Amino acid sequence: MGNVGQWEQAEPGVTRKIFPVGQSLMMMEVRFEEGAEGYEHSHPHEQISYVLRGAFEFRIDGEPRLVRQGETIVIPSGARHGTRALEAGALLDAFTPIREDLVKRE
Numbered sequence: 001m002g003n004v005g006q007w008e009q010a011e012p013g014v015t016r017k018i019f020p021v022g023q024s025l026m027m028m029e030v031r032f033e034e035g036a037e038g039y040e041h042s043h044p045h046e047q048i049s050y051v052l053r054g055a056f057e058f059r060i061d062g063e064p065r066l067v068r069q070g071e072t073i074v075i076p077s078g079a080r081h082g083t084r085a086l087e088a089g090a091l092l093d094a095f096t097p098i099r100e101d102l103v104k105r106e
Contacts, residue, residue: 003104011039013085024097032056032085040082045095047075054089058082 003018010016013036018028030038032054040059049058055068060081067073069089075081083091 011037014038018103021098021103025094026096026098026103027092027094028102030091030093032083032089032091034085034088036085038083040080042078042080043099043101044077045097045099046077047081048094049073049075049083050092050094052090052092055086056083056089056091057086 004020005017007015007017010030013033014030016028016030018026029052032038049067050072051067051069053069055066058065058067058073058075058081060073060075060079062080065073066086
């Protein structure tokens with residue numbers, strides 16, 4: 001797989017690394033500089049984000065939620081969501097099914 005296991009730019013101040021994917025489940029680490037944003041978007045995949053370090057303000061369908069190191073947040077399928085890093089940090093994101101829009105296959 002083309003981009004699996006390699007760091008790539010996502011948004012300004014945001015980099016990600018996609019881990020090897022399973023049959024219907026995938027994970028990636030996403031690193032944020034302080035103040036960087038994961039832009040609002042939606043997708044049909046269910047997502048769980050675990051805060052490896054730092055603090056993030058998530059917005060899910062317009063509702064803000066603060067999530068800190070060691071905490072998780074569930075993002076339902078189809079929900080409009082985004083996040084902003086309140087300090088430098090990293091997330092571990094898991095998706096089901098696989099986000100084919102992110103995985104570059106060779």
